[in-house]
Amino acid sequence: MEPNDIDIGKRLQQARKNANLTQQKLADMMKLSVSYVKSTERGKKASLKYLFAVVENCHVSFDWLLTGVQDPAKSPQTIIKDAEIEQLLDVPRKLLNDPNPELQIWAKIQLQKAFADYYPTEK
Template identity: 35%
Template sequence: MSEKTPDVGIGGRVKARRDDLGLTQTDLAKLVGMTQQAVTSIENGETKNPRKLLELAQALHCSPQWLKTGVQDSNAIPLTGVELWDDESPVGNDDVYLPFFKEVELAAGGGRVVELDSTGNKLKFSLRSLRNLGVKPENAACMTVWGNSMEPVIPDGATVGVDTGFVDIKDGEIYAIDHEGMARVKCLYRIPGGGIRLKSFNSDEHPDEKYTGEDANKIRVIGFVFWYAVSRKKH
């Protein structure tokens, strides 16, 4: 894929990637968990903001940003080889085991109380992939996101990887934050005078939040979200 493609819309990009990968509409529908008719609707331009954008991007081996806008995120690096791991799993030379805080609720909506309890669960990552991302294993952890404010990019129930070693705010990047005892995932922007703006992808339901002065000081950046993934149950 090039850095920027002609503006053929999300439907044109979905079809182009599907054709590149040799997939039929039925094949893609099965990979994403939707009907073939739903894929047709997207490719015909009838559905312009599909809820399963992340799943489509994963199935088509591209970024959600490129699918939605046609502009590739130059900082995006594919991260592969992620597995759930426990004490019975074999250890490889390139394996890194990040704590997986299943009970932590990183709220992408109104917020929930943070409860740090990893219960020994871990996710296995490739050390090489983490190095490519500039993430030190000792600074990384995985957590679950709840709420719909970051959909369709990070849907309710998604797992995110957080780099606690990177807390400096770069405008527009995604971070996990501690907001007065609530763990949340938001796009952050700096406001002159030390303020901070929290932005959600689902801005129709969750408008921007601006904090200045003492209110801004109540927000602590936990770390940079360097990876996210979602799994689905069969219905």
């Protein structure tokens, strides 16, 4: 399927709106004119630099932007920010560093079980 500039423009607009950005705000962020943003949303061919910036700032994938098909592995819902990762890692860190050795062993076993499919342990 070949990308269609009109459809890409609609998805550019949708991505911008979903990210709660105005055309002016997006243009300012990317150091572009508002007229450029407007024209790409109406179907003018967008530059690769602009597409990269929309993917990054609006948290969409190139797949979706160009074809309208979303790869589930690249879904915006799966994008986790560094702060969220740190927050998620705090629980196992606390468990593994707990002064109670039985709790440490239990936590280690639970983590090994939870991630066995992804990181098999050596026997």
